[in-house]
Structures are given as C-alpha cells and as structure tokens.
Amino acid sequence: MAKLVPTTAPPAPSLLQPGTRAPNFTLRSTPDATVSLSDFRGRPVILAFYPADWSPVCGDQMALYNEVLDEFKELGAELLGISVDGVWCHKAFAEARKLRFPLLADFEPKGAVSRAYGAYSADYGTSERALFVIDAEGVIRWSYLSPADVNPGADGILTAIEDLVSGAGAGAAGGASP
Amino acid sequence: MSRSEGGGTLTPPVSERDHAKGPAEAPVTLVEYGDFECPYCGMASPIVKAAQRKLGPRLRFVYRHFPLAEAHPHARHAAAAAEAAAAQGGEAAFWAMHDALFENQHALDDASLTRLAAGLGLDGDRLATDLAAGTYAGRVRQDFRSGVRSGVNGTPTFFINGARYDRAWADEGQFIRALREAAEGAGARAGE
Numbered sequence: 001m002a003k004l005v006p007t008t009a010p011p012a013p014s015l016l017q018p019g020t021r022a023p024n025f026t027l028r029s030t031p032d033a034t035v036s037l038s039d040f041r042g043r044p045v046i047l048a049f050y051p052a053d054w055s056p057v058c059g060d061q062m063a064l065y066n067e068v069l070d071e072f073k074e075l076g077a078e079l080l081g082i083s084v085d086g087v088w089c090h091k092a093f094a095e096a097r098k099l100r101f102p103l104l105a106d107f108e109p110k111g112a113v114s115r116a117y118g119a120y121s122a123d124y125g126t127s128e129r130a131l132f133v134i135d136a137e138g139v140i141r142w143s144y145l146s147p148a149d150v151n152p153g154a155d156g157i158l159t160a161i162e163d164l165v166s167g168a169g170a171g172a173a174g175g176a177s178p
Numbered sequence: 179m180s181r182s183e184g185g186g187t188l189t190p191p192v193s194e195r196d197h198a199k200g201p202a203e204a205p206v207t208l209v210e211y212g213d214f215e216c217p218y219c220g221m222a223s224p225i226v227k228a229a230q231r232k233l234g235p236r237l238r239f240v241y242r243h244f245p246l247a248e249a250h251p252h253a254r255h256a257a258a259a260a261e262a263a264a265a266q267g268g269e270a271a272f273w274a275m276h277d278a279l280f281e282n283q284h285a286l287d288d289a290s291l292t293r294l295a296a297g298l299g300l301d302g303d304r305l306a307t308d309l310a311a312g313t314y315a316g317r318v319r320q321d322f323r324s325g326v327r328s329g330v331n332g333t334p335t336f337f338i339n340g341a342r343y344d345r346a347w348a349d350e351g352q353f354i355r356a357l358r359e360a361a362e363g364a365g366a367r368a369g370e
Contacts, residue, residue, distance in 0.1 A: 064246070068326055071326065097248065097249065153326070154326050154331075
C-alpha cells in the first residue's frame with residue numbers, strides 16, 4: 001500500500017514574482033460551477049489567497065475587500081478569493097458575510113493552486129495570506145506575501161492596478177481612469 | 179512592520195475638511211478611522227477620551243468614517259447622521275453626535291438616529307430627510323476611500339502624526355505613552 005503521508009514536507013516554493021506568467025487553474029466556486037483564470041483574460045484579476053474562512057470579525061480581510069469591490073470594479077478588475085476550504089464552507093461564509101465576489105475552493109488536490117503560486121503553508125496546511133495582481137494578458141504584475149495574522153489592506157492592490165491601467169495596460173483593460 | 183508599499187501613511191493629510199477636536203497647532207494629531215456600529219470602535223471611544231483628558235491641548239483628535247456597511251447595516255447612515263449634525267450645528271454638534279452614536283450602538287436604525295439628533299437639540303426631521311436623500315453619502319464615501327488609500331484594514335485604525343499605529347490600542351497605558359512620545363518628538367523637532 002502506498003505511503004499516505006510524506007515523511008518530510010516538500011520545501012515551500014517562494015511566491016511567484018512580477019513578470020511571471022500566472023499559472024492557469026480551474027477551481028470550484030460553488031457546488032456546481034467552476035471558474036478558470038483564463039475566463040478573465042482581457043482584464044486585470046486580483047487573486048487574494050487567505051488562510052481560512054471564518055477568521056474573526058470586523059477587521060476581516062474578505063469583509064474589507066467586499067467594501068472596496070466597487071473601487072476594484074471601477075478599475076475594470078475582477079477579484080477572486082482562494083483558500084483550501086471546501087465549496088459548502090465558502091458558501092456559508094460568503095452568505096454570512098454577504099460577500100459579492102467569488103471564493104474558490106483550492107480543495108482537491110488540496111492547495112494545488114496555492115502551491116503553484118508559492119502561496120501555500122505546509123506547516124498549517126492552508127494558503128498563505130498572499131496577493132497577486134495579474135494583467136489582461138495573464139502576467140503577474142504585483143505580488144505580496146503578508147504575515148498570516150496581518151490583514152494587508154487594499155492599498156497595495158489599488159496602487160498596482162492603477163499602475164497597470166495607466167501604464168502599459170492601455171489595451172483591453174476596460175478603460176477606467178481613477 | 180511595513181506591509182504593503184506606500185501603506186500606513188495617512189492620505190490625504192489632515193486638513194480643514196476634517197472634523198477635529200483640539201488645537202490645530204497641537205504637537206500630536208491622532209486620527210481615527212471608525213465605524214459607529216463596530217463594537218471595537220465602541221470600546222476604543224473611552225480610551226480616546228482618556229487620551230484627550232491626559233494630553234489636553236497637546237492633542238488634536240480627528241475622526242474619519244470607515245463604515246463596513248456589509249457587516250454593519252446601519253454604519254453608513256450613522257456616519258451620515260454625524261455629518262448631518264455637523265451641517266446643522268457645526269463641530270460641536272458633530273462631536274455630540276459622535277459621542278451619542280458610540281453610546282447607543284445597540285440602536286442605530288434611522289428612527290433611532292432621528293431621535294438621537296432631536297435629543298441633542300437638532301432638527302430630527304431635517305436629519306431624517308438628509309439620510310433618506312443621501313445628502314452626506316458622498317462625504318462618507320470620500321473618508322472611506324481615503325482610509326483604503328491610507329492602509330486602513332479594519333476598524334478602528336489609528337494614525338499618530340500621519341503614521342499608522344499598529345500596536346494594540348486597547349492597552350490604554352501603551353496607547354497614551356505612544357501619544358506622549360509623539361508629542362515630545364514633535365516638540366524636539368520644533369526646536370524647543
């Protein structure tokens with residue numbers, strides 16, 4: 001019988017850096033729907049990896065992004081939250097917090113997408129708290145790894161998207177100006 | 179310590195558009211981004227008051243709105259009510275409403291906001307009309323956006339002389355010490 005648990009965890013790859021092509025993925029967003037990164041080609045995408053649904057209260061990162069969502073949309077960007085929680089957990093969490101953006105389940109194989117982005121903590125078995133801004137052509141333009149217990153806020157994301165939209169991203173990025 | 183580039187600095191700086199209590203030339207300016215329906219902001223309110231008592235004229239306190247409206251359904255209207263109070267009665271009315279809102283966090287629906295305003299001697303009907311018309315929604319939104327730009331990641335978030343205070347505000351002694359140190363630092367820079 002195959003060994004179920006590796007004796008040593010593989011070394012954690014480091015966070016994917018700007019200039020890297022964003023690995024494509026397809027993950028479940030609801031019990032019966034999937035989302036692929038390539039669905040969003042043509043506009044900027046924000047990936048927000050986070051450790052777990054149901055972290056405590058008001059200062060919660062996903063609740064903050066929910067409030068800032070209109071700002072992201074004005075800049076033509078899509079926001080996707082990603083953690084290793086399953087779809088039913090995401091569904092309950094999103095309903096409880098009235099979240100207006102998709103939460104994707106990096107659930108099977110567990111953490112595979114998080115690992116591909118260098119945003120997986122083998123110690124905790126969860127995604128790290130990591131942010132990526134991906135341009136309309138699917139290239140990572142900004143990435144940031146936050147300590148797991150620190151909510152990184154939204155200012156870094158907004159600055160990165162604005163740089164994208166005002167700079168080289170004159171193409172298909174939805175023509176928003178701040 | 180530093181988190182995202184450019185984060186943690188108050189943007190824009192305090193100006194005449196802000197609601198401020200204390201002298202403009204005070205060596206310390208404390209800015210709070212708050213939400214009147216947030217229980218932690220409610221807990222922070224007496225700590226801010228203690229700091230104001232202890233530092234006296236050396237402290238200027240500024241309050242900006244950061245309503246987490248999806249989590250707190252009354253937060254935007256509560257913030258707008260404080261603005262409506264200011265429009266009617268100036269800064270004194272703003273701060274009276276600010277205090278009343280934190281003291282009545284359990285009841286912040288529109289009818290309660292109107293009653294609070296009337297209790298402060300303001301025109302409750304006019305306030306109700308302003309809430310319904312969204313007269314001050316834009317102002318509240320401007321504060322919110324400035325908070326996002328400044329690296330606010332939850333409520334309350336404090337800035338001392340423009341720099342985000344990342345330590346625990348709930349430790350009143352430490353909080354007041356940080357304010358005193360900022361006062362002394364500013365005094366030293368001014369060449370006392």
